[in-house]
Amino acid sequence: MDYMDLFEDDDDYELIQFLNYQRRVYTVYQRLDHFEKWDDHDFWVRFRLGKKDVVLQVVEYIEDEISPQTNSKTTACIIVQDVSVAIAKLRPRFIRMPETETEIRNLQRRFYQIARFPKTIDLKIMNEVARWPGSCHDQTIFKKPRAYNKLVSGYWKNSLIVADSGYANSQYVITPYLSPQNGPEG
DSSP states (O other): OOGGGGSSSHHHHHHHHHHTOOOOOOOOOOOOOHHHHSOHHHHHHHHSSOIIIIIHHHHHHHHHHHSOSSSSOOOHHHHHHHHHHHHHTTHHHHOOOOOSHHHHHHHHHHHHHHHOOTTBOOOSOOOOOOOSOTTSOHHHHHTSSHHHHHHHTTTTTTOBEEOOTTSOOOSSEEOOOSSOOSTTTO
């Protein structure tokens, strides 16, 4: 006698299968501790951040704001939001745009010494607006913040910004050649 003969129809068979279903054992994998695994050089190559001079310093600045207030479970999205807000609050401490004519000239001179490129302000972090969706074009984001308004209003005098190919060349922004053909282009 066949096992299927015991069931009157397919619905009974599906019900038996559902009731006898065995869930897989939930497995929690050990997470990789990047601080322990990588030496300073490999950490830099992997994350483009220094362990001691950047990551540990930032953690020191934000640890009071991201420490849990209770022993309850916290979801990842809340943790990410708390860390992001805490880091964003550090902006005034680490990001400062040039304000005086002397600061502008000094930045232009320093960038020229590094890259031999005139009239360029070496702004490490140009755009601190983090609310744009991932599919938004770089050019759209660039034209919104105060930095762009200062650039086009002449606040930074005759300065230029060197950008990647996500931006359009303009009176204020220059981008590299994507496929240089000869010596001057390269």
